[in-house]
Amino acid sequence: MVTSGILLLVDAGMTVAWQEPVSAVIGWRAQSALEDQLEQTQAEITPDGVLSPRELEAAAKRQAERTSPGQALGKIELPTLDRDYVMVEGTGEAPLRKGPGHYPDTPLPGQRGTVAVAGHRTTYLAPFRTIDRLERGDSIVLDMPYGTFTYEVERQRIVPPTETSVTRRVGHDQLVLSACHPLYSAAERIIVFARLTDVEPA
Numbered sequence: 001m002v003t004s005g006i007l008l009l010v011d012a013g014m015t016v017a018w019q020e021p022v023s024a025v026i027g028w029r030a031q032s033a034l035e036d037q038l039e040q041t042q043a044e045i046t047p048d049g050v051l052s053p054r055e056l057e058a059a060a061k062r063q064a065e066r067t068s069p070g071q072a073l074g075k076i077e078l079p080t081l082d083r084d085y086v087m088v089e090g091t092g093e094a095p096l097r098k099g100p101g102h103y104p105d106t107p108l109p110g111q112r113g114t115v116a117v118a119g120h121r122t123t124y125l126a127p128f129r130t131i132d133r134l135e136r137g138d139s140i141v142l143d144m145p146y147g148t149f150t151y152e153v154e155r156q157r158i159v160p161p162t163e164t165s166v167t168r169r170v171g172h173d174q175l176v177l178s179a180c181h182p183l184y185s186a187a188e189r190i191i192v193f194a195r196l197t198d199v200e201p202a
Contacts, residue, residue, distance in 0.1 A: 020123045023097070027125035030098035034086035037072040042145040042202075051146055051201040059146035059202075060110030070095045073102055074109075074144035076117060076127075080134065085127045087142070091118045100127045103178075106167050109142045109149040110199075113169040118178045128179035131192050132156070140175060140194050147201045151175040151194035159189050166191045 045063055067073055069090030077084040091101040100119035107113040119128035134140075138153040151174070158181055159166060166176050173196040181190035 023123040024125055026097060027099065031086055034072040034088065034098060038086055041072060045145040046202045053201055056110040056147050056201055060108040063145065064108050070098060074142055076100050077141040077143060080138045081130050083127065085125065087117060096120060097124045099125065103167060109144055110147060112173060114167050115175045116167045116178060121179045121183055128177060131177055131179055132190055134192050142175065145202065147199060149196060150198040152197045153192060153194045155193050157191045159191055161186065161189055163189065172196065
């Protein structure tokens with residue numbers, strides 16, 4: 001009982017200071033497998049290795065059609081936070097154990113509209129643990145098998161969990177990141193809004 005109590009205290013301490021350690025191991029293993037999956041996807045989406053800007057939307061559509069929940073979709077890079085992860089399709093419990101998840105009812109980069117991605121803050125690698133530190137002008141990069149899309153952070157909002165308007169289409173292509181807020185609570189959601197600023201076809 002003493003040993004169990006110590007382990008529980010260690011787990012709690014690591015969760016507060018870093019992230020939940022057991023789920024972190026699960027997340028690392030999943031990310032490793034997703035890296036291999038993403039390489040295969042790259043070869044299938046861009047078999048010739050080169051796309052023109054006009055082909056991006058068609059390539060995004062092909063990827064949307066071939067990617068099931070929990071499968072590798074691309075990479076999300078947060079340079080100012082020194083974080084990058086393989087992103088998966090879906091925001092259910094199982095996909096989010098592997099990494100940040102793309103909202104299935106929003107477009108992919110390369111398609112017009114608002115791309116939305118969710119992530120945990122304290123478990124399963126805690127990919128969005130520090131997104132509250134993102135500032136106006138910071139870059140967020142979505143590296144897809146068919147192209148690289150760079151977004152610039154514009155603002156943040158704290159909203160109720162039931163708020164769905166944040167994923168609506170606006171007058172420009174944008175990315176929104178969503179995570180529970182505050183840390184260790186699911187009472188609200190923190191939303192980061194970023195505008196598309198650059199596109200590089202694969």
